[in-house]
Amino acid sequence: MSIRIPRGTQDILPGEVEKWQLIEEKARELCEKFQYREIRTPIFEHTELFLRSVGDTTDIVQKEMYTFEDRGGRSLTLRPEGTASTVRSFVEHKMYGDASQPVKLYYMGPMFRYERPQAGRFRQFVQFGVEAIGSADPAIDAEVIALAMSLYRSMGLRKLKLIVNSLGDKESRSAHREALVSHFKPRIGEFCQDCQNRLEKNPMRILDCKQDREHELMKSAPSIIDYLNDDSKAYFEKVQKYLKNLDIDFTVDPNLVRGLDYYNHTAFEIMSDSEGFGAITTLCGGGRYNGLTEEIGGPEAPGIGFALSIERFIAALEAEKVDLPLNKGIDCYLVSLGEEAKDYTVGLLQKLRMAGYSAERDYLDRKIKAQFKAADRSNAKFVAVLGEDELKANKINVKSMESGEQTEVDLDSFIEKFTELYQS
Template identity: 60%
Template sequence: MEFKLPRGTTDILPEEVAIWQYIEGEIKELCHRFNYLELRTPMFEHTELFRRGVGETTDVVEKEMYTFLDKGDRSLTLRPEGTAGLVRSYVENKMHGLPQQPVKLYYVGPMFRYERPQAGRNRQFTQFGVEAIGAKDASIDAEVIAMAMEFYKKLGLQGMRLEINSVGCPTCRPKHKEALIAHLKDRRDELPEEDRSRLERNPLRVLDSKHPVTQELTKGAPSILDYLCDDCGEHFEQLQSYLTAMSIPFHVNPRMVRGLDYYTQTAFEIIIEGFGAIGTVCGGGRYNGLVQQIGGENVPGIGFGLGIERVILALKTQKVDIPIKSSIDCYLVALGDEAKAKGVSLVQEWRLAGLSVDQDYLSRNMKPQLKSADRLQATFVAILGSNELEQEIVVLKRMDTGEQIELAYAEALDRMLKEIKKED
């Protein structure tokens, strides 16, 4: 039997892992600058958490979740997104009582959705997200948006467009829903079956439809911005003023509602121009009722989520130069059994001193060993043969200049440490 990857998954090979590690390092540095702390939650939760938190009428809950019964006949689901689990942890660990508020957290980890695989979108994907829980002021909305924009900027990506909207709150949204239903009432039968169902259960989601017929029928639909209550309207105005003060350009898109039911007030997306049919690379917004819905205090929150695979695809599409060091410091060439025995101890000593060192394990002669050193882009080659062994020295060769010198073992180590440190 031939075993292959399950559809919608991928192996991340060593040469690709270096890119992931670079991005993860940039995430940690960014979150440190904005004072967000990492939280790690389980990869599966009780299914009801996502039904309640994400929303019964969302595509995620209706179609895309990996749900199973465990041996105790409990319904569990592989996490399809990061916010619900993080909020569950916030509630369960009583973080609302922490002295430092709002609580600012981030996560990086695998998520799972059963959907059609496409470029940059797998059934198992890795999501980076941040959440700020405990503040209703629009300044924290602006901070979260600024953080997302800065992430793409620091990676060197170009052509980003920020779109923002307010999706209102339980006070003002019902009036907009009534107007939206009235607008589509006479043409309801023209809607695709899926969107007819949405119109009955969650009308606002119709505006999020990707079906061309629905998009055409909703072109002149009432705007949520015309129905905002005073609180939501003022909040949205403040957000725009803060973004302007931070010199972050934005475009107001009244049709954007996002795909999850927990959003209130602020919703936003970051789109990269020229990045295929689906240019959205980041989405987020406010969820003022979610914490209470999951069993906590009535505290507001806001966050965003983005897929690392989409980030890597964007970097490759724009041919961004990624500063990854793929070389090693030294390759030890040992010739003969006695030299090999001494070489094993030298390699161990040099590694413990902080150098990245490799050696030959196939008992080859000098030429193929030097080829290995070249493939590994070694800065130095240390050659140890019978003559060198008698004199307790190595021939240390600098690969980029060809300069070589005979040095005692300890001197060779000191020379490499000094030159590598100088270049770093």
């Protein structure tokens, strides 16, 4: 019996992994420009962290977490998302005391959710996310959204749609909660069991139900926008103003409800408008989470962030047929003829690499014609040919694969001469 990969996971092979590396590289470059610093947290945490932060009424906690007991009887969970771990680290390491505030962080790594695998959705998936903790300024909400939009655009995506909403402050959400309970309670029996369980605990989560989204009460449900108090309205208006100042197009959708309990005020999603992308169009989601640091034992430190799936990022690039600059090729391929020449290229290859060049040689004892074909497949910029005669004469022939021009150089000064040819 052959052992196969677990359902809902994937192997990312050479030829495909370069797309991931390109996105990761671009994300790090942007974070440096926006002054976000990388944080790396454990892949598993105490289960209580996600119960208290993500919320026990969410699908993630109720149905999707990979939870297990260790040998000491402690309940641990593979992280299903990145914000809770980042905020836990912020509190545990007292980053709220750093001189530079707000604390601006980013993370990149695998997350785990037990859900039905489908196109672009896996049980182990990779998220890139940012968190800005320590500021209640609506301008940083706009900055976080701008960073996400900038990343997508820098990779060539154009068919994007930004949806924003306000979930209001605690007072606004409380008034909206009462209105939702009154709206749904008389007919809650017509809804799924999850919605029935959420009615009293967190009725806003009913609006995010996929099973009952076509129910007539969904369409007529009270809008959070109608229950925003003056402070929440002013805050949301500022966020919209800043987005306009940044020339970022957006649509206000009062029905946008993020799937995690810790959100308040600004909530947003970025979607793909590309034809053929699929029924689930969301690429990225995020929002403000004032109160989360207090929930896990820290001081008051308002925050905002987003997370995006790299798998869905790549699917969007493919849907828009974006041509990525992937096949960069290598700088030099060493072709050898004869046993002594082959032995000599072992050291020569290392010298090239240590000088900063990407280089390769033959390891299959192939004929010279096959070695040149291997150089072509490697998309080599130069081929350096060393035979027994050249070795005796202390020479090597360097050929430019673009122009076809050949140059004979001394082996003793090969690296210096190759550098001159490479830069010319």
